[in-house]
Amino acid sequence: MKNQKDAPSPKTEHVNSLKIAEIVENLEVRHESSAKRFAVRLGNQIAYLSYEKRSDKTIDYAHVYVPPEFRNRRIAEKLTKTALDYAKQKGLTVIPGCSYVATYLKRIKRRQK
Numbered sequence: 629m630k631n632q633k634d635a636p637s638p639k640t641e642h643v644n645s646l647k648i649a650e651i652v653e654n655l656e657v658r659h660e661s662s663a664k665r666f667a668v669r670l671g672n673q674i675a676y677l678s679y680e681k682r683s684d685k686t687i688d689y690a691h692v693y694v695p696p697e698f699r700n701r702r703i704a705e706k707l708t709k710t711a712l713d714y715a716k717q718k719g720l721t722v723i724p725g726c727s728y729v730a731t732y733l734k735r736i737k738r739r740q741k
Contacts, residue, residue, distance in 0.1 A: 647671070652701045657710040666711045670698050677707040677726070687715055688723040708732045 655668050667676040675694040682688050689711055692704045708729055715722045724730035 648698060648701070652698065652703065655703065655706055657707055659710075659714060666707050666714070668703065668707065670695060670703070673698070675703050675707060677704075677711050677729070679711065680725075682723065685719065685721055686723060687720045688725045689729040690725040692726050692728045704728055705732065 652670075657666050657668050660667050663678075664680065665676040665678040667674050673695045675698060676692070677689060678691045678693075680688045680690055689708070692707060694703045694707075709732075711729075712722065712733075714720075722729075722733075724733055
């Protein structure tokens with residue numbers, strides 16, 4: 629059981645939230661082709677969307693990872709949008725191997741109707 633003195637103070641949590649908000653606001657997604665991923669640095673951590681090229685014309689977006697403290701801040705969405713823009717630009721067919729990517733694609737299709 630955690631001790632009261634081990635719990636972060638409301639002031640500390642607020643400062644951490646401000647730092648996270650600032651980091652998220654200034655995100656720059658990079659395509660790291662040697663690592664087969666789209667990635668964004670979050671302080672000393674990394675969020676990424678990994679992929680595998682299945683052929684010259686097919687890419688499988690296999691996995692999206694966002695560190696727990698950065699979740700629910702649209703980082704996975706930004707990674708996915710960047711990856712889909714890349715596939716479109718290169719004329720690639722996307723395999724949504726990751727459930728997040730599959731859900732994102734369904735959401736886009738519903739909006740377009």
